[in-house]
Amino acid sequence: FYVTDALTVGQAFTLPDSTFRHAVQVLRLNVGEPLILFNGEGGEYAAQMHNVSKRSASVLIEAFAEIDTESPLQLTLVQAIIKPDKMDFALQKAVELGVATFQPLVTQRSVARIGKEKVDKKMQHWEGIMVAACEQSGRTRMPQLNAPLELDDWLEQPFEGTRLILAPGDFPRINSLPLDLPTPVALLIGPEGGFSDAEVASCVQAGVTPVSLGPRILRAETASITALALLQHHYGD
Numbered sequence: 001f002y003v004t005d006a007l008t009v010g011q012a013f014t015l016p017d018s019t020f021r022h023a024v025q026v027l028r029l030n031v032g033e034p035l036i037l038f039n040g041e042g043g044e045y046a047a048q049m050h051n052v053s054k055r056s057a058s059v060l061i062e063a064f065a066e067i068d069t070e071s072p073l074q075l076t077l078v079q080a081i082i083k084p085d086k087m088d089f090a091l092q093k094a095v096e097l098g099v100a101t102f103q104p105l106v107t108q109r110s111v112a113r114i115g116k117e118k119v120d121k122k123m124q125h126w127e128g129i130m131v132a133a134c135e136q137s138g139r140t141r142m143p144q145l146n147a148p149l150e151l152d153d154w155l156e157q158p159f160e161g162t163r164l165i166l167a168p169g170d171f172p173r174i175n176s177l178p179l180d181l182p183t184p185v186a187l188l189i190g191p192e193g194g195f196s197d198a199e200v201a202s203c204v205q206a207g208v209t210p211v212s213l214g215p216r217i218l219r220a221e222t223a224s225i226t227a228l229a230l231l232q233h234h235y236g237d
């Protein structure tokens with residue numbers, strides 16, 4: 001279970017409401033049963049249910065184990081905003097595939113738009129997906145979630161390493177990148193309608209390398225899973 005609090009071995013810790021609901025009301029954990037907590041900073045805390053009432057529960061934190069499931073490749077997925085269910089899916093899979101940072105991107109052809117007043121709510125929703133994906137995949141470090149940016153604003157940000165834009169067409173295959181690729185790596189994926197030619201041109205002008213995944217056009221979420229898996233295979237873990 002993910003909690004945001006600092007934890008200490010020996011501490012009796014009151015579960016936050018959402019964790020209480022999940023642990024006690026959904027999974028029916030009772031006094032004496034073991035559970036694992038993590039706070040996104042690396043490592044897992046073994047704990048035992050201590051006190052359980054109808055409205056709250058506390059656990060006793062018994063041990064800490066440094067568990068590192070992170071990839072040595074610092075990978076940023078710069079995902080153009082796509083339809084909400086597809087975006088959720090892409091984010092969930094990106095976390096499972098070990099991205100260190102998730103950057104939502106506003107592009108010319110983004111069909112799905114997020115009004116300024118809805119950004120905070122959307123970020124909270126995406127955070128929930130990241131937490132669940134970390135819990136499921138055993139990641140003990142929480143990836144970074146950035147607020148959505150326009151492409152031009154993202155391009156202006158300094159980035160040491162390699163920036164790649166996935167675009168169908170006559171570009172080198174992602175598999176043909178050199179083995180000594182400078183890292184970290186940022187990977188841009190377009191929306192349902194793809195990047196416009198002007199967007200690809202501005203990326204190239206800014207030093208972003210265009211790469212292809214081959215002759216078939218994949219849905220954005222398929223493209224992101226495929227490219228992330230290939231990059232982890234070649235440069236990460």
Ligand code: SAM
Nearest residue numbers: 166167168189190194212213216217218220223
């Ligand atoms: N007609 C659009 C185009 O030509 O860009 C298709 C967009 S595709 C559904 C969504 C995104 O997935 C693209 O913007 C690109 O980032 C990525 N993508 C899909 N298939 C790809 C391929 N074969 N090579 C490189 N990128 C691909």
